[in-house]
Amino acid sequence: MASQTSHALLRRTERYRDVLSENWFAYLLILPVLLFLVLLMWVPFVQGIYMSLHNWPFGGDPSWVGLGNYEYLFGWQPFITSLKATLIFASTTLFQLGVALAAALAVREIRRGKSLVTGSFLLSYTLPPLVTGTIWAYMLEPDLGPVFGYLTQWELLEETIYWGSHGDSALAVILFVTTWTFWPFMFLIISASLESIPEEMYETARMYGANRVQTFLRVTLPQLKSAILIALSIRIIWNMTKISQVLQLTNGGPGYETSILAVLLYRFSYEQGQMGISYAVGVVLLTMTIGFVFVFIREFERASGGDAA
Template sequence: MDERRFLLLATFVPVAGFFAVVWLAPILYALGMSLFDNPTGAASFVGVANYADILTSVGFPKYLWNSVVYAVSSTVLSLLVGLGLALVVNQQVRGGNALRTLMIFPYLLPTLVVIFMWKFILDPNLGVLNQYLVQWGVLESPIAFFSTLQWAMPAVVVASVWKFGSFAFFILLARLQAIDPNLYERARVEGASTWQSFRDITLPHLRGAILIILLVRGIWMFNKFDIIFLSTRGGPLEATTTLPIRVYQLAFSEVNFGGATALAGIMFFLLALVAVVYFRAFEPEKEVAN
């Protein structure tokens, strides 16, 4: 064995072993637990019965829909907010450096603090937003946003966008600053409008970063538990009960660990399928490389 192959093997074996221990083994263990009726106690093998029970349950379509709505809306809005602010800061306007510094603070704040803050802002009695909306005549009476069927999900999404919009902001800003300014100068000389420059220069250069943000942030938000649990506990009347919240309810409220692990397995397979389709359709790694 030559030196090159030896070094490759010496590097591959520890890395493969590490990922097998911290990644593959827990996944296989969790999927194995989902095949038993009570994995933590006197378990009996039930095969895919747990999966069948979850998929045929009355509430599964609603929980899945809530997860999709929450993940898609919070991800897309975070992207749009991050893109808008990144475009402003990239123009080197006055106060841009201060805005760039301030954008990191929502991401650094603990989720508990963020939820307390937004619960205070949206509180029907003390919240400043309700007070201004009633004062300006937009509302006739205050709204308990986190406790109302119509507004609970939008309220959770707003809190999520406020916290995680900076994720898209910094990625897009870094990509914007890597674009050659001469491209815009040539476009202006040729008479291109601001919109045409954005469409033909900015957007193509940002496409790879946007695709990565949509995938990574979308997966994170689909699996997000803490924001919804701390703000609404999945209520009111399951209006914000997503699949992660339902996994918690099955495991700790209904003591149905088999069903909980099966639902977690279903989430894993759904996200794996989405990721495979996503990479085959868009090939974002090539976009970033370009």
Template sequence: MTTTLAAGPAPVVARPGPDIASRRRRARTRERTAQWLFLVPAIAYVLVFFGYPIVKNFVMGSQDYTVRTFVSGEAPWVGLDNYVEVVTSSIFRTSVVNTALFTVGSIVGQFVIGLLFALFFKRRFPLGNVLRSLLLLPWLLPMIAGTAVWKWILDQDGGVLNEALRAVGLVDAPVHWLTSPDVALVAVVIVNVWVGIPFNMTLLYSGLQNIPEELYEAGALDGATGVKAFWHITWPNLRPVVSVVLVLGVIYTLKVLDIILGLTGGGPAGATETLATDSYRRSFQEFSFGTGAAVSNILIVVSLLFAVVYLRANRRAVDE
């Protein structure tokens, strides 16, 4: 005989009452409100101190903005005339070439020397922390003081560099580091490399510290030591940090102004004139704020294009 058991009623799942659901909604609303309250100061700061100046600069680039504007309040709209005037000027091509040479030379020098220092200080040795701290001094010194010291070092008559080169027999006559169109740009690059080494070394050293030692131990078992360990272990793991260092370095170098003004002022004969100094000269020496803003807008676009192109290329290389 087969016994059939009747199925009991399905269990009833208690649903939250209207009071509980409303309390949960109010709690979520308060949480979202608190999140926005924390974000509002940061958003306001970015909009006021970054967004407004950039928008204002782009607007000025299309206006005839001069000293008269501060009196009359009128800045006639000229469209792309300022950009045409800038691009067709005799100094524009020179400033573009100088900017490219200055940027490439500075980035290569800063990155290579900074990486070598980072690899050197990764090894533990007595007074290593003290020496690493001393290397931060160029980054901490005010640029006015730094350029004044370098101007004395590079002086053609009694400068330390010329005296040292003559003492070891490398030169017979003093080198006109800051007054010769042939070497002035090289001198400015050297000083900018000196300033940028601590920044590169600090970031790259931090990246090296995050690479597990177990990878090197495992690589040593397979014969990956020395240069092989660097190419197969260090460099792949350091690539994200390298991307940040290069992008920030290029953006910072494109807008370097104080070093060039302190050493050469853009001379001699425009040998160290860059887009940054051209923008400064037009705005604060010729008081043509419209064309000065146009040059700085070109710099902004170039910086953004480089950052986007490089980051996308690097991301594609990492994915592959």
């Protein structure tokens, strides 16, 4: 029995050695990047989950609390506020998709100045997010900023709006600024894919008497499908981790009304040094993100699947 297993083991190691000796050069080439990702991603991630089961003050001694951090969070009113804010904030991805799609379709139609137009579109994306957050903090400053300054001067508004002191308006401002900043990423991917649709497909559609709506639904949209899917999933995940603009515009307030989960995580770790509970927030964020990606993709498949066939 024992000799049998050791024999099988020997055979297996031999096979591994064969694979290794055949491809050692390829493995050598991918080793650095794999090593980096294991050390920088999987090790910290596993350690983080371990942290979330502890009361873990920064630089202090951790003590085991099991699921206590999670229990505490779900019984804590601001956390529920934060979950709601995160749900609303997640809709920025859809706004970004809408703007990017409209922009990509419009840019394809224009004849002159195309590169100038796309160049100015991408300005908001190349600037550091914290910088654009600061810029909008000035633009939308209730007392001194030009937006409300002109609106009241032209008497479109009776008096300025102190949007920072109400949860709804603060969240609306954050949604606007996030959408303004990040839609060009989707625009890049969608317009690259739009350019690659062969002109013959449109000619064929025209020959069969398809009108503009039909052409869009049956030719353009199905061709854009994979680009939109990739852009959507990446953006959902990346949007959920954006904190710099929220911090600069509202600092997560008033109260916890604009503390989306990522900001809550930051507040726990940076302001209070409670690493364990902070990472518990992170685990909830990860679960929620995966859920979003899953639902978006399924809905998108269903919405486009019927027409694409």
